[in-house]
Amino acid sequence: MLGAIVIAILGVARGARGSSKVQTESQNYNALIECARNMKSAGTYGASGTNLLPAAINRQCIPTTMPVTGTTVSNQFGGAVTLVSTGTGFIFSTAAIPTEVCGGIATDLSQSGAYSTKINGGTGITGPVTVAQADAGCSSDANTIAWTISN
Structure with a gap:
């Protein structure tokens, strides 16, 4: 009985840490996306392919x-973060996302609108990413998620 209680407590603690990491990364990514949106000038984010991270x-x-x-720039997991102009929009991507937080991050950021989300280079998902789509896409120990923002 005591063993089952300890296992349950450890599971909850592990879930809370994962939830905290999802929240931190989602806040970080939303801040970067908002920063990039503020770089738009004369209807564009510069030439397609321009690295927006230095700005x-x-x-x-x-x-x-x-x-x-x-x-x-790196995420809290040590993965690369990129921010690249598409001309009239930009692509924000992040790598080395552990499986246990990948789905939460993918669904969180897709809720904000004007996004197409690709998980591990898969087919772009327009609009909100469902839990089923996130779970199917987040199949690696080190996942990559890319959001195309078109506004």
Whole structure:
């Protein structure tokens, strides 16, 4: 009986840590996306393929919980973060996302609108990502999620 209680408590604690990581990453990513949206000038984000991270770093938009080295930004899991212009929009991507938080991050950010979400290079999902879609896509120990923002 005591063993079952300990296992249940450990499971809840592990879930709470995962939830906290989802919340932190979602807040970080939303801050970067909002920063990028503020870079739009004359209807564009610059030439397609332009790396927007240096401008985000110069504008001090990178959350303090995200490591910055030169013009490279990482997430809390050590994965690369990219922010690249598509001309009239941009693609925000993040790598090395553990399975236990991938689905939560994918669904959280897809709720904000104007996104197409790709998980591990799969087919783009327009609009909100369902739990089933996130679980099916987040199949790796180190997942990559990319959001295309078109507004």
